[in-house]
Amino acid sequence: MKKTLTGAALAALAATGAQAGGLDRSGQSVSAIFDEAGTARLSFGYVMPSITGEDTGGGGGDYDVGENYVQPGLSYTNAVKGGFNYAIILDKPYGADVSYDDDPTTSNLGGTMADLNSQALTFVGRYAINERFSVFAGLGVQSVDAEVTLNGNAYANAITTGAITSQFNAGLPSGVPELDSSVLGAAIAGDTDARDAIIGTYGSTAYTNLASSFAPTRGAFVAGDGYDFEMEKTNRPTYLLGAAYEIPSIAMRIAGTYRFETEHKADTTETVFGTTTDGEVEYVTPQSFNLEAQTGIAPGTLLTLGYRWTEFSAVDLVPEALGSDLVDLEDSHRYTLGIGRQFNEKLAGSASISYEPTNDNETVSPLGPTDGLFGLSLGARYNDGPMSLSGGVNYTWLGDADAGVADQAVAEFEDNHAVGVGLQVAFTF
Structure with a gap:
């Protein structure tokens, strides 16, 4: 029953992969390390942002810049003798899909777009010191590539x-x-x-x-x-450290995970003013810290809490010909609170809320034209022997923001949202 209840409490967030602050996509949770030995998870999320704004230049019209995207995930957990277990996790930690479909000669941002892709494969090993305390560490490989166009008046x-x-x-x-x-x-x-x-x-x-x-x-x-930037895919090692405290009798667990900053060096191609320049750029993907907690608060009821900090302010991507930062984001702070309820031996449901405070800057990057969010997720999990099926839906209200270029507001974005749906299937062999 605890297995079903815990999975249901996480299903709404883990399955939907809703839009988060900065470039965050997966949330980089390592909760799979606490799965039962021999467990494989496969998740599929589909997110549909609605990010619309109005050009402030007078000649341009309205923007609809949010592109739908898929968020897959895969993990496998197993045990080794002597208190050791491990998990292999495949996810897409960061991403961006933004496109300003307007005439670049009559609007401020028409023709501007960003397509950022990433993948990460991580091996996490955990050692249980005793029934309550455990430590874990991870080694992985992360790949990133991107294409950006800056256009418009x-x-x-x-x-x-x-x-x-x-x-x-x-x-x-x-x-x-x-x-x-x-x-x-x-x-x-x-x-x-x-x-x-x-x-x-x-x-x-x-x-x-x-x-x-x-x-x-x-x-x-x-x-x-306009200006076109292409960055070739790079593969770099990543590292993480963590620790957990558990009281199994009440399904209580507090786990903290720190991920180190990852340094990248990539070949680039820039085209501007009719000239193409081949070069190289150095940048980092950010360090982060996840705090994930859960505890039983009544028979058949589980409370979950979470916090994630991501240092996006350290992600400076400055191509040679452009000479300025393409990312220009603030740090992200994400808070979650959820509750799961067991209905019977096979079925459980969950509800959770997520919140990211605004940074209150006068302008934000046109490649991420929102500031803060508030989200609601609903999930359910059905357990039948070695197989369980989870589903979830998320609705997120995205904070208003003014998109700026050279610190000048050029577009206003208000009353936006994102909807995410997803499924997760797990097998215990």
């Missing part, structure tokens, strides 16, 4: 201004302060104070030359269909 202005500024600064004599691209952008947009500041520092001829090069450089950006 907002990126045309920002990237053009950045390129002109970078070229100008490269030719300055030693000791002369460098020009900030935001100052040049403001001056070209008609800010007289910004224009006078450039003239006062570098002379009127310098400003005239800068301004005159803006239109043809911007034209080359538009003619080349």
Whole structure:
């Protein structure tokens, strides 16, 4: 009965794989390490985000940028003599599927898109010190690849201004302060104070030359269909450490898992202003910490709690030609609270809520145009001998946000949500 109840309490979250903060997809749980020996799990989730916004540029229309995605998962758990057991876990920890389907010549973000894929295969070994205390560690391999396009009027202005500024600064004599691209952008947009500041520092001829090069450089950006970035797949080792405390008689367990930051180095191809550049980029996938807890609170009733921190602020992806961060995300903090109820020996149900606080920034990345969330999940599990079948559905309210380019709001996103559905089947051999 405890096996069925525990599985039902987790089914709503584990099966649906609902959208989370930053680039999080799977949540990277290692709960499979606590499965009965000889257990295999297979899960399949399908998530349907509805992320709509309005262009603030005047010429553009409405955006519908959320792309549906699949979230699969696989694990196998078995025991070894002497208090050891292990789990092999396959998941997709991170991802992004965003597309601004609008005319890039009349909207701020039309033509912008991001497609990030990842896979991870992790081996986790656990040693039970006694009935209550255990420690575990994991070694795995993680792969990541991505394709990003930045387009539309907002990126045309920002990237053009950045390129002109970078070229100008490269030719300055030693000791002369460098020009900030935001100052040049403001001056070209008609800010007289910004224009006078450039003239006062570098002379009127310098400003005239800068301004005159803006239109043809911007034209080359538009003619080349914006900025395109492709990052080849890399495979890197990953590591984790954890510990757990359990009281089996009341189905109580508290488990903490720390995952180390993973360093990547990938080959890249950038195309902008009609020029293609092959290069290399170094970046990390973030360190994280998961705290997962459960306890029986009454006969046939289980309470679950969870917390996940992910350091997305450390994920700086700065391609050579672009010269700025493609990710630009804040750390994610996710809280969950759930309850499971046993109906009979074979059937149990669950309900849970999830919450991520807002970061309250004035703007967010157009490649992740929401801020915070609140979700509700319902799940059920049917157990029949060695096989169990779990199903769940999730509805998540996504927080409002202004998408920004160069710290300027260019689109407003309000009243958005995501729906996730999923199935999980488990066999104990």
